[in-house]
Amino acid sequence: MRKIFDALIVGGGINGSSIAFQLAKRGCKVAVLDKGKIAGKASGAAAGILGAQTELTEDGPLFQLACKSRSMYQSLIPELEDLTQVHIGYQNKGVYKVAANKEEELVLKRLIESQQKADEQAEWFTIDDLIKREPFVSNKLRGAMYIPNDGQVQAYELSLAFAKASITLGAEIYEYTHVSDFILKEKKVYGVRTGLGELLADSVIVASGAWSREILERTGLSLPIIPVKGECFSVKIEKPLVQGTIFSHGCYIVPKQSGRLVVGATVKINSFDEKVTFGGISLLIEKAQNLVPEIAHAEWEGAWTGIRPQSADGLPFLGQHPACEGLYIAAGHFRNGILLAPATGELMADILEGKTEQPNPFELSRLECLVHSSKGVLL
Amino acid sequence: MRKIFDALIVGGGINGSSIAFQLAKRGCKVAVLDKGKIAGKASGAAAGILGAQTELTEDGPLFQLACKSRSMYQSLIPELEDLTQVHIGYQNKGVYKVAANKEEELVLKRLIESQQKADEQAEWFTIDDLIKREPFVSNKLRGAMYIPNDGQVQAYELSLAFAKASITLGAEIYEYTHVSDFILKEKKVYGVRTGLGELLADSVIVASGAWSREILERTGLSLPIIPVKGECFSVKIEKPLVQGTIFSHGCYIVPKQSGRLVVGATVKINSFDEKVTFGGISLLIEKAQNLVPEIAHAEWEGAWTGIRPQSADGLPFLGQHPACEGLYIAAGHFRNGILLAPATGELMADILEGKTEQPNPFELSRLECLVHSSKGVLL
Amino acid sequence: MRKIFDALIVGGGINGSSIAFQLAKRGCKVAVLDKGKIAGKASGAAAGILGAQTELTEDGPLFQLACKSRSMYQSLIPELEDLTQVHIGYQNKGVYKVAANKEEELVLKRLIESQQKADEQAEWFTIDDLIKREPFVSNKLRGAMYIPNDGQVQAYELSLAFAKASITLGAEIYEYTHVSDFILKEKKVYGVRTGLGELLADSVIVASGAWSREILERTGLSLPIIPVKGECFSVKIEKPLVQGTIFSHGCYIVPKQSGRLVVGATVKINSFDEKVTFGGISLLIEKAQNLVPEIAHAEWEGAWTGIRPQSADGLPFLGQHPACEGLYIAAGHFRNGILLAPATGELMADILEGKTEQPNPFELSRLECLVHSSKGVLL
Amino acid sequence: MRKIFDALIVGGGINGSSIAFQLAKRGCKVAVLDKGKIAGKASGAAAGILGAQTELTEDGPLFQLACKSRSMYQSLIPELEDLTQVHIGYQNKGVYKVAANKEEELVLKRLIESQQKADEQAEWFTIDDLIKREPFVSNKLRGAMYIPNDGQVQAYELSLAFAKASITLGAEIYEYTHVSDFILKEKKVYGVRTGLGELLADSVIVASGAWSREILERTGLSLPIIPVKGECFSVKIEKPLVQGTIFSHGCYIVPKQSGRLVVGATVKINSFDEKVTFGGISLLIEKAQNLVPEIAHAEWEGAWTGIRPQSADGLPFLGQHPACEGLYIAAGHFRNGILLAPATGELMADILEGKTEQPNPFELSRLECLVHSSKGVLL
Incomplete structure (x- = not known):
């Protein structure tokens, strides 16, 4: 050729x-x-x-x-779905970036302030407010920064x-x-x-x-780019456990269509190795259970890795x-x-x-x- | 309990x-x-x-x-998608029920007539008309009955x-x-x-x-219900091969989202056996290739069975x-x-x-x- | 028929x-x-x-x-492998039934005694002896009852x-x-x-x-038989981690051919549910890591369930x-x-x-x- | 590192x-x-x-x-199985290289002669002899060159x-x-x-x-090495269909352990593409059915590709x-x-x-x- x-x-x-x-x-x-x-x-x-x-x-x-790229998706997703026969599964229910302790709460509140100054929406939810909106989130958390405009897709x-x-x-x-x-x-x-x-x-x-x-x-x-390995897994649930993405230090839970939850991600610097490890799963499972204890009843689906390029x-x-x-x-x-x-x-x-x-x-x-x-x- | x-x-x-x-x-x-x-x-x-x-x-x-059930889907599908996080993949591009020879053509033309009398839309496409709309369909066919309202879903x-x-x-x-x-x-x-x-x-x-x-x-x-085993398989294509469903005696090709084509189905009367057989795949492959020869270049995905209840x-x-x-x-x-x-x-x-x-x-x-x-x- | x-x-x-x-x-x-x-x-x-x-x-x-059934396998396995083209993967390297604490040690020592009286081989290994034979077993254990004649197969x-x-x-x-x-x-x-x-x-x-x-x-x-659900998973390792089966209260690790380890099993009484749960995996992972910490580096393979009949x-x-x-x-x-x-x-x-x-x-x-x-x- | x-x-x-x-x-x-x-x-x-x-x-x-490499396997396989926990599945029941017509028969008979001269075992089986040993082989074949020493393994x-x-x-x-x-x-x-x-x-x-x-x-x-893509598939059978490998122009059937048959292989020159194609499966299915018609009743398992290096x-x-x-x-x-x-x-x-x-x-x-x-x- x-x-x-x-x-x-x-x-x-x-x-x-x-x-x-x-x-x-x-x-x-x-x-x-x-x-x-x-x-x-x-x-x-x-x-x-x-x-x-x-x-x-x-x-x-x-x-x-x-922020610009995120807003471009508003028109891009219907355009792409129209041009192809692919369903992208865009959801726009926000991210809850949770605080596990007082220190994390302070960091997030400062972040909210700075993002509001940059004209982006963000607000603090106390644990009670958070649980009103996301009743399955652990009540041992302090609260969460709520970011309404950080949606998600099926990548x-x-x-x-x-x-x-x-x-x-x-x-x-x-x-x-x-x-x-x-x-x-x-x-x-x-x-x-x-x-x-x-x-x-x-x-x-x-x-x-x-x-x-x-x-x-x-x-x-x-x-100067290094490979950073990340492990994820997914589970299936009968009824929705969370509406928005629950995001914490070292673990996030993302609700997908048809009752799937994607849980990620470990971080292993300087690795191209695409194998899922026992240890990676172990770490994620523990963190996810701390965020949303009810996830213990979910059905296990499978695990995978991705190699991310860090500059x-x-x-x-x-x-x-x-x-x-x-x-x-x-x-x-x-x-x-x-x-x-x-x-x-x-x-x-x-x-x-x-x-x-x-x-x-x-x-x-x-x-x-x-x-x-x-x-x-x-x- | x-x-x-x-x-x-x-x-x-x-x-x-x-x-x-x-x-x-x-x-x-x-x-x-x-x-x-x-x-x-x-x-x-x-x-x-x-x-x-x-x-x-x-x-x-x-x-x-x-016909009534089909029309109920118009409102049901958005209702179901709204209530759940499931994407149903409804497509409404019709079915081409093809004729391989003069006899099948006559049968289909009579069917069109009788369905038109029953106030349902259907029309005859000569092979030239058919190929204008579905250019990858075999030109050895005689033509097709086009049924615009028979859509399809991800079952x-x-x-x-x-x-x-x-x-x-x-x-x-x-x-x-x-x-x-x-x-x-x-x-x-x-x-x-x-x-x-x-x-x-x-x-x-x-x-x-x-x-x-x-x-x-x-x-x-x-x-008086008997089990009728049917085998199917699916392939993946880069560019769309067909827009509507291509339906013939013993074989249909249904275009799904993300470039998938589902091909079905064999008929084995009085069988609960859920195994896919070599012989079933062989039969379907031959028929599908006769309908849309270009399918030979598609990527093989997998095969499965269903047990249908015939009264x-x-x-x-x-x-x-x-x-x-x-x-x-x-x-x-x-x-x-x-x-x-x-x-x-x-x-x-x-x-x-x-x-x-x-x-x-x-x-x-x-x-x-x-x-x-x-x-x-x-x- | x-x-x-x-x-x-x-x-x-x-x-x-x-x-x-x-x-x-x-x-x-x-x-x-x-x-x-x-x-x-x-x-x-x-x-x-x-x-x-x-x-x-x-x-x-x-x-x-x-005991009789176990001994029958000595001649049965070659007979079956001869009659069929199936490789059964029989291994005869014994089971280490470990004690996590003093109480478990006493129970096992009494068991050894009683089994020796019944003319079956069994002996106590201190943690040092155990680690000499199985160097990857956790040194936080007390020791193990070694049962040389309890082999294993690919079920x-x-x-x-x-x-x-x-x-x-x-x-x-x-x-x-x-x-x-x-x-x-x-x-x-x-x-x-x-x-x-x-x-x-x-x-x-x-x-x-x-x-x-x-x-x-x-x-x-x-x-009077009830279904008892059990969940298992398997991992892959490059070099053998254990020679014999490591068996503890609520968790065992069985080395299979080609570097696979099977880890089992949870116990859920009165359940026909064949789904693997997040919670089941979580429990097993924790226990397995306590038995053989090095398993954290193994490659995750998959998980499954079995429904066992308890009388x-x-x-x-x-x-x-x-x-x-x-x-x-x-x-x-x-x-x-x-x-x-x-x-x-x-x-x-x-x-x-x-x-x-x-x-x-x-x-x-x-x-x-x-x-x-x-x-x-x-x- | x-x-x-x-x-x-x-x-x-x-x-x-x-x-x-x-x-x-x-x-x-x-x-x-x-x-x-x-x-x-x-x-x-x-x-x-x-x-x-x-x-x-x-x-x-x-x-x-x-020939030398083949004979080295006699000692290598037990050595490797001994050193590892891997079951290689070596079988030594020969290959039947079949002739579909008179011309192929002549070619094979000449080949037998030349290999006998080179002190390798090979003999001609008429179709009757062949069917006595491999009763499921098609009786439309002419016969086969039998090569007793070409065994096979799980690769x-x-x-x-x-x-x-x-x-x-x-x-x-x-x-x-x-x-x-x-x-x-x-x-x-x-x-x-x-x-x-x-x-x-x-x-x-x-x-x-x-x-x-x-x-x-x-x-x-x-x-000067080019990639030659080959597609294969496997099926499962209840009772053995063939004892030896059945080998023809463009298709072979290899009996594996546990009732698996591997069927290969297509040939696509200059391709690194690892996708299985509909067309590849179609071709192999037809050829395999011509060799061993009874394979139609086998259970479909799956398909895959390999990229072979041709010098x-x-x-x-x-x-x-x-x-x-x-x-x-x-x-x-x-x-x-x-x-x-x-x-x-x-x-x-x-x-x-x-x-x-x-x-x-x-x-x-x-x-x-x-x-x-x-x-x-x-x-």
């Missing part, structure tokens, strides 16, 4: 597919290449919390991007919807297609090499999550490669890949089209230490 | 759950008992075609019931939605609860016996599909037991269990409330041969 | 198949009927410990039967081997065949009724585990029905179904042949309370 | 693990690195035929290697046994560890780079099957890298990876130890076209 594209996207996770969707909408001839199946890694494993205010505790560019289905919508708009998806190298001449990219031959394109975007670092090593760039400074890398013309990077979304997909797609499409006017805080130029000589420093 | 209910429903398939839903809505204290899991047998295995005009080729009471999810909606309205569901006998005194039912004790109720409704005959033998009634005269039994007061039967829906669930629920609730005025053509009195002495005649 | 057999066995668990195997060897024309698949319930769920000395703590008829494979060996010797197996009633005339059995017709036989043996009570109600007999006095029922000629019962093996299968098969075959000379302590006559009037007493 | 080894093996398929086993036995400090799980690709997907005479139709070095279990035996002997296994590059200095290898850091070793052996080409591109070598000249590459000291290659075994594993392990260990005296026909020097300039020629 020797085809020519406007843009090639390396990685069929949610961000790769979101970029493909935006580019296809703007008329680009685009292809997504994935070494396995679409949304087969972290995107398909995610619990799907759109936790702009839940996960990001400081105002700043990432918080702004997250795999949403990722699939981005991919299928892209196909509908003319994009091509190559599954089981491993990109081993870039075709580079004089610091300009001309395409990629795969196990089955070469694909040519004007632009190449690396959106390979935790695996982005490896492929970028080919260009002499050691992108050195906590911000994703969204921009041009510092040394290769035509090569772009959209990686390092850590636990916010699902949340940030719409904004990532739009920003990357803007960058490719040369449309971005204001400074981009996610540019790769922000890190001095990116040059090849520093390799191994992070790991 | 020794509880008292207004009504007990033996069988948690779609019809049992639909009856529970109607009764709960009307204020009854109701429980559903299932020997395994909700929708664990034929209801969960069904392809979900709402084939009022597709499956029922003669006008008459069953055709009328089917398991719909069954679950009925059950969960019932729970929301106060019904109780007992899974893994096998009813071994009725509590009968002087030809009146007082409840049921299960492996774990007795449950009392004013009314008991048997909605156990192909397993209804066995439990009813306890009452001396040999209900001796083709009509379901919906009514009172001929000899036991308080005992009711709703069984024998054969391949139309999903389609007929709304009307079954309503009719059975009406019967229990003594509301039915007009004659009920599905009464058990229609069959003389129901008495115990005739046992074994059918089998 | 209307066939005539020498003996029909109702239930294709390990004991039903073992009886079929013995009868087929002795030249009987025999059939096994199962409502689902062979070994689909408790037999397939068992951890497979042949725990004659582990599980049975008092000398007496059951202990004698258990599903062994059950399957009994069934397949029976087939090889001429027996027939009918899966998905539910026996709804017996054909009885004047207190003599002539066969059974199934969903698909009648099968005739001189003898019928009920070996339906926890489901035996229900079918026997047809004969006016309320067999009122702890002994299985192995003998003739008190009121029906030709009807026999082999049920109530509780947690010892795998262990007792060989002796059960032999004893039941002897009883059918009228060969038993000495008194049979497992006869149903031992319980006065079996008559129908007492129904419901136990439950 | 920064560890130092004697040898690193890139790829944990059966050949990688066999090499690790041989090296560990000889006292080497060795590690196996796999990007996923041990035996997770072609090795775990293989049907496990040890088809030295079945697959290799010409005498020559590969035939000699295959996944055997691969696992090699890996676990290596661990027992001191080797380390790193799963989910992707080797992205070699550490090379002046044409000498010093180790490998992985996603999580560097591992150092005196020797590195690439045993990555169809994925070997990609990693070797790092060294400027375009190894340009049909011989595996077993030897040193033409340009890098310390770098070795053991890849390109195509459909004979399971069969050739023992000999591959031994030969590679000999090569690393400098022990090989006679010329090695599998050396990479045999191909002139290996230099980087030729890249893309094959694909």
Whole structure:
């Protein structure tokens, strides 16, 4: 195969597919290449919390991007469901970020204040208020920060919807297609090499999550991203136990359709290992039972892992490669890949089209230490 | 456990759950008992075609019931989705009942005529017209009867939605609860016996599909229902292959959400065997490939079976037991269990409330041969 | 179908198949009927410990039967593996029945003494001795009773081997065949009724585990057996963690081939519910980690349940029905179904042949309370 | 992690693990690195035929290697089963290579003659003789070449046994560890780079099957290996249908333990796509039914794929890298990876130890076209 594209996207996770969707909408001839199946890694494993205010505790560019991305879903989800036959399962019943003790209460109350200043909705619920709304939450908690606008989705289905919508708009998806190298001449990219031959394109975007670092090593760039393994499991319940997402330090419970609850997630830094461990399950089970004791009666369904890409400074890398013309990077979304997909797609499409006017805080130029000589420093 | 209910429903398939839903809505204290899991047998295995005009080729009471039931889904589906967190996946893109040769064409054209007389929409598509709308259908076909109003659902999810909606309205569901006998005194039912004790109720409704005959033998009634095994499989496709359901003699292809196609179904009379056979898959594969050759490129997903309850005269039994007061039967829906669930629920609730005025053509009195002495005649 | 057999066995668990195997060897024309698949319930769920000395703590008829049955496996396993293509995975590395505290230590030491008197091998290992042999066992334990002769098997494979060996010797197996009633005339059995017709036989043996009570109600007999649900899970390890079975109060860890460890089992009395619960997993995980802390690094595999049949006095029922000629019962093996299968098969075959000379302590006559009037007493 | 080894093996398929086993036995400090799980690709997907005479139709070095490797299993299998708790399921009942017509008969008879000359056992069975031994084989066949010494194994279990035996002997296994590059200095290898850091070793052996080409591109070598996708499925039977392996053009049926039959395999050249296709299943089903019609009654189990590495000249590459000291290659075994594993392990260990005296026909020097300039020629 020797085809020519406007843009090639390396990685069929949610961000790769979101970029493909935006580019296809703007008329680009685009292809997504994935070494396995679409949304087969972290995107398909995610619990799907759109936790702009839940996960990001400081105002700043990432918080702004997250809030914007979250609001983009309002129109995106009906658009994607319309274009595809995929049901995304979007729910908009908020997140309860609980406090287990006085200290956590104070931290959350300060957070509420700061988010209110940033014009985002958030309020404090005492344990009594909380239990009125979520009667199965443990009464040993102190209360919760309630974030009404942090909804949630079925992450795999949403990722699939981005991919299928892209196909509908003319994009091509190559599954089981491993990109081993870039075709580079004089610091300009001309395409990629795969196990089955070469694909040519004007632009190449690396959106390979935790695996982005490896492929970028080919260009002499050691992108400071580390793999952070997370384990999850799910249970089934007869009657709804919780309406909103219950979120605590080290454990969250997310109510899905058909009576499923997704419980996540452990954190193991610097691990690509996709095995679920006994110890991981043990930890999550204990924490979940402390949040919602009644979960003990739920039916066990199964467990899985995802490998999340954490960047050195906590911000994703969204921009041009510092040394290769035509090569772009959209990686390092850590636990916010699902949340940030719409904004990532739009920003990357803007960058490719040369449309971005204001400074981009996610540019790769922000890190001095990116040059090849520093390799191994992070790991 | 020794509880008292207004009504007990033996069988948690779609019809049992639909009856529970109607009764709960009307204020009854109701429980559903299932020997395994909700929708664990034929209801969960069904392809979900709402084939009022597709499956029922003669006008008459069953055709009328089917058309009515189909139209009830218009309001029922949003109601159920609202009450539960279940996505039913209702699609309303019609059925193409194809003709492979001149004879089938004539039969279908006559059917169109008779259905149009019965004020139902149906029209003939030549093969050229058909291919314009469904370009992947084989051009070796003669054409198709198009039935725009025969939609389809995800049968398991719909069954679950009925059950969960019932729970929301106060019904109780007992899974893994096998009813071994009725509590009968002087030809009146007082409840049921299960492996774990007795449950009392004013009314008991048997909605156990192909397993209804066995439990009813306890009452001396040999209900003429036989089990008809059907095998199905599903595949995954990248881009939609068909918009509507493609329906032929011995094989149908139903497009589901997220790019799934369900292909069914073999017919093995008098079998409770739930194993998928090599021979069944072989037969379906050949037929499906003749309908939509491009399906050869689809990704194989998996196969399963369902045991459908066929009644001796083709009509379901919906009514009172001929000899036991308080005992009711709703069984024998054969391949139309999903389609007929709304009307079954309503009719059975009406019967229990003594509301039915007009004659009920599905009464058990229609069959003389129901008495115990005739046992074994059918089998 | 209307066939005539020498003996029909109702239930294709390990004991039903073992009886079929013995009868087929002795030249009987025999059939096994199962409502689902062979070994689909408790037999397939068992951890497979042949725990004659582990599980049975008092000398007496059951202990004698258990020891005899265990020793029968020495020749049976090669015989079964030879007759079939099934690998049974028999391991003979003993059980360590651990003591968590001084009291448990004393109990175990007394047990060792009594078993030694009964000429069975058992010895006390201090925690240091124990750790020398099983270095991953927790050093917070006090020590263990070591039982060298309590081996273990893969319970599903062994059950399957009994069934397949029976087939090889001429027996027939009918899966998905539910026996709804017996054909009885004047207190003599002539066969059974199934969903698909009648099968005739001189003898019928009920070996339906926890489901035996229900079918026997047809004969006016309320067999005092209750269902006891047990949950298990398995993990995978790279290097062997334990050589023998580690057995404690409420939790055991059984090393299987290919690096699998089976951990069991919870106890829920009076439950046919086959769902794995969050709470069950939680309990087992905690206990297992206390026994072998290193298990935290094992890979999670999956979880399942079994429904075990517990009899009122702890002994299985192995003998003739008190009121029906030709009807026999082999049920109530509780947690010892795998262990007792060989002796059960032999004893039941002897009883059918009228060969038993000495008194049979497992006869149903031992319980006065079996008559129908007492129904419901136990439950 | 920064560890130092004697040898690193890139790829944990059966050949990688066999090499690790041989090296560990000889006292080497060795590690196996796999990007996923041990035996997770072609090795775990293989049907496990040890088809030295079945697959290799010409005498020559590969035939000699295959026959030698096959005979090595006689002692290896008990050794591996002894060292690990893995049951390999070795069966030694021969292969029937069937002829569908006169032409195929002649070809096979000539093959028998030539193999007899090479002192290997093989004989012609007329269709009557064949049916006497394998009564379920189709009587429309002409007959079969019977190869008594081509046994078979459970390929996944055997691969696992090699890996676990290596661990027992001191080797380390790193799963989910992707080797992205070699550490090379002046044409000498010093180790490998992985996603999580560097591992150092005196020797590195690439045993990555169809994925070997990609990693070797790092060294400027375009190894002429292409991926050949194969699809398989399995069914379950109650009684044995065949004793030996039935092998025909395009389809084989291999009887496994516990009544499983594995049916393989389609051939799709130049594909890394691991999806099972409808079309692949369709093709295999038709062919299998022609070989053993009774298979139609078997129970469907499931389907899977494997990606086999085919070399340009049909011989595996077993030897040193033409340009890098310390770098070795053991890849390109195509459909004979399971069969050739023992000999591959031994030969590679000999090569690393400098022990090989006679010329090695599998050396990479045999191909002139290996230099980087030729890249893309094959694909």
